[in-house]
Amino acid sequence: MTDERSNDDDSPVISDPPGALSEGGPAGARAWLACVLAGIAAGLIGFGLGEAGHDAYKPAAVKRQMGNTTTVRPSPEAVRHAFVLNTSLAHAGWGAALGIALGVAGGLSTKRKGRPLTGAVVGMVAGGLAGAILPMFVLPVVFHARSEWEVDSMVAGLPALLAIWGVTAAAAALGFAIGGRRPISQTVAFAILGAIAGAVVYLVVATLLDPLAETDQPIALVWRARLLARLSPSLGAAALLATVRPAAA
8 A cells, every 4th residue: 555645736745665665574574585595505505615625735744753753743833734724715615605695695685676696706706715815814823822822722712713704704795785785884794793693603502512523613623513613604694684774876
């Protein structure tokens, strides 16, 4: 039903139907469903890509003389370097998958003319690059804090986890903003908050299920925890992004 009101010239003014520009009602439900499905898809695809390349980089073994015994094993530096590379590889795949999914969801869930293909490309590139680059800068700081400053593993690992997941989700969400013509600043902020909320859920649930899985690390030891590590931040970010309204024309 339309609402007709008269202006000063007695010309009828017809209001927009519910959900036309505000993305409320059915349009809001469509956006929420698209984002949740995108979060699930990105989590599953990111998990699959991570498992396919799990431990792809092996630390190089070197001979070490300990008294009269010669051992062949990787040095601590080589182990850390391989861990950083494997973490970057896993998060690059997850970030790219999340960017594609959110870009498509943003383009298809707006009543305005969306750009799902453009959003998917932007999200894939931004999310993939963020996931690949962030661990290379964040993890060495964590290693240094543990070895030089004797910071507890959980205390050092948790901020690193939140930083990598939050910023990667924010970069991937650029595809959602471009594809759905959403405001970039609000999109980025909501993606970070949603990913952090998902990370908290992951830490609580995964720690209860697998207390020895090292869930404070970017790559947990148990596959169940790694699956939850991809699903939780993806769904958290996607769910909040569903509330972001299109930018004003």
